[in-house]
Amino acid sequence: MIRVQKENFDVGAEINALSHGNTAIGGICSFVGLVRDFQHTKEDNTRVCAMTLEHYPGMTEKKLAEIEETARQRWPLEDVLIIHRYGRMEPGENIVLVVTASAHRQAAFESAQFLMDFLKTKAPFWKLEEDNTGTGSWVDARESDDDALSKWEK
Amino acid sequence: MIRVQKENFDVGAEINALSHGNTAIGGICSFVGLVRDFQHTKEDNTRVCAMTLEHYPGMTEKKLAEIEETARQRWPLEDVLIIHRYGRMEPGENIVLVVTASAHRQAAFESAQFLMDFLKTKAPFWKLEEDNTGTGSWVDARESDDDALSKWEK
Amino acid sequence: MKVLYFAWLRTKIGCAEEEIDLPDTVKTVGDVLDYLRTKGEVYAEALGEDKVIRVALNQDYAQMDDTIQNGDEFAIFPPVTGG
């Protein structure tokens, strides 16, 4: 299941809801990405105090659904949940959640990592950081995210 | 933090509590292991309807603390939680939880997987399966768990 | 054809979406970019060879030599940075 939303989500409640009542599940892996406090990371002494995630409505849902489908074909999964937020968020807030449930722990771990690596490089989201002077700057894509993705291409 | 307990735990509440207020955290990975319904897995048509986890009080806490310490030395972790239950559990019940929080997603994923692989092969717990005829049988260790561990020895 | 811009391409070009009339000679994704570059300095710069951009055709990642058709949704954006 995928959800693209502006509202926050409750990580705990989502995981609890997903596992409930399915006794074929042996392991549930989850990953939540949060807005970090970027203090001290910029050279000019400004401080990032919020970020805004822009996305491409329509394509986002399409890509997330494709990524879920790919994971389900690759691993024996009992359930999959992807939630990605857009809009303005402050440090400590949730950005993204993936949860995978499988009979086997290896499948749960690997598929969750796969989903995150694909999200990071294929889902059409863009981060605009806002510093304490009110200036916004677009975050550049990281090569390490492409590297993370490449390990799944075999 | 480690906890060895008979009582169940609330996965969602534990994850929510761990992340709360620390804005250095960029990602939280969690894994929960559950008792699977083993229907159809035994050749004699009996069905596993519960399991009892025996452990070695004292050594369990010592090993879990060592495993946590090893993970903290290996990855930059903001927080670690390991909960392992003992006693009788029925299908669908939680057995074990690991949660890792880090600035970086790769560290969170890898360390959670590392913790589970070590738990599976080093923490002194033993599963006794109970079938619907009332017969208990000790579960054999799996070679695949040793294989999973070996990938961290580099 | 409807052309969408996201992230810094949107802010640089100054709009999120516009309708572009393409000459008949424009047949591929690469042709569209070449044509847009002729629309003024802002376009030429935003879509310059030194810029790393991605194109989606009807909400799928597209290659430069993919053929376009009437009614396609054409989107231009930087490499993604979500998650």
Add this chain to the structure above:
Amino acid sequence: MKVLYFAWLRTKIGCAEEEIDLPDTVKTVGDVLDYLRTKGEVYAEALGEDKVIRVALNQDYAQMDDTIQNGDEFAIFPPVTGG
């Protein structure tokens, strides 16, 4: 010395814990196992060469040639199956 048994070793030997008086010739983990095997058929079988067992000395995994000392806690159990 206090000897603890877990899982099928506990059920097979029939107790979880016992105090064993060891002769002075018993100096290593391997010696302890050899001595226990002489305590009767149940011990000989449970600790037989065909069985995969683990030993912990003072709650740490031990090797066969590790030296034992008075007051040690000696535990014997099968490979673990938790998680």
